[in-house]
Structures are given as structure tokens and as C-alpha cells.
Amino acid sequence: MLYTLSISSAEQKNNRKRRLFMKNKKRLQADIILIVSLLLISAIALTVILVTRKSGKYAVVTVNGQEVGKYSLSRDGEYTVGDGSNVIAIENGRVFMKYACCPDKTCQKRGKIYRSGESITCLPNRVNVQIIGNTSDGVELVS
Structure with missing residues (x-):
């Protein structure tokens, strides 16, 4: 019985680690998506500004x-x-x-x-x- 308790507590620790890893992985993916989106929006805005700016007189x-x-x-x-x-x-x-x-x-x-x-x-x-x-x-x- 003692053996089964130690396996359960080891499994619980592994489950916690997996959940934490998955949570961090999802957060990292969300951060990457946010950064790429901001870079894309910035590039589009800069392109629009440069293309629409007219030559001065x-x-x-x-x-x-x-x-x-x-x-x-x-x-x-x-x-x-x-x-x-x-x-x-x-x-x-x-x-x-x-x-x-x-x-x-x-x-x-x-x-x-x-x-x-x-x-x-x-x-x-x-x-x-x-x-x-x-x-x-x-x-x-x-x-």
C-alpha cells in the first residue's frame, strides 16, 4: 500500500509539471502570435504611409x-x-x-x-x- 501511495504522489507531481508546461506553452504561443500580429500591422501602416506620401513642391x-x-x-x-x-x-x-x-x-x-x-x-x-x-x-x- 505504501508503494501505491508513492506512485500516486509521483504521478501527481508529473501531472502538475505537465499542466504547467502546457500552460506556459500556450502562453508562449499567444505571445508569438501577438508579436507577429503587431509587426505585421506596423509593416502595413508604414507601407501605407510611404506609398501615399506625395512629393513636396x-x-x-x-x-x-x-x-x-x-x-x-x-x-x-x-x-x-x-x-x-x-x-x-x-x-x-x-x-x-x-x-x-x-x-x-x-x-x-x-x-x-x-x-x-x-x-x-x-x-x-x-x-x-x-x-x-x-x-x-x-x-x-x-x-
Whole structure:
């Protein structure tokens, strides 16, 4: 009789371990499904944003929060911004920071931008270049 009791208690321990393992396995499967679902939704949202974003028409340049110029992306050219610390260039409908005297050159590394809403920011020189879409007023070139 003692032998049967010890087998039952061993079986009970094994049953508890199995139940715990199955519970954890189901939880792991649910976590994986949740993570994959979130990644899929994020990928779809990013694709929709990138596909529906239109090319901009103008580059608006601000220094210290004050607008200093609005340049058409259809006209190629180079423009000195502020006290000469930055030079922006427009080529083939894309704008980029050609020169910056800041130490890290992050704004130059940003590359060319052309989509509405994109921007290049030079924090040390407080220069911001943002692409905007159509505006009701004409293009105003200010240097």
C-alpha cells in the first residue's frame, strides 16, 4: 500500500509539471502570435504611409524658428542659410544640406529629401529645412 501511495504522489507531481508546461506553452504561443500580429500591422501602416506620401513642391528654411526662405524644388540651385554656416542645395527636385560647419555633420548625412513632411535639421546652427506640398500663395525667395 505504501508503494501505491508513492506512485500516486509521483504521478501527481508529473501531472502538475505537465499542466504547467502546457500552460506556459500556450502562453508562449499567444505571445508569438501577438508579436507577429503587431509587426505585421506596423509593416502595413508604414507601407501605407510611404506609398501615399506625395512629393513636396517647396523647401521651407527656418533659422531659430524664423522662416528665412521658401524655395521651389523645381528650380535647381544652392542657397546660403543664416550667417553662411549652412548651404542647402536643390537638384532634380530633391534638397540636401551641401555644407554645414557643425562638428557632427548629421544634417549632411541625412541625404536628399523630397517627400512632403520630411525635414533636415542642423541643431548646432538651429537650421531646419522642411518639405511642404502645394501652397495657395506664390513662391517667395528670400536670402
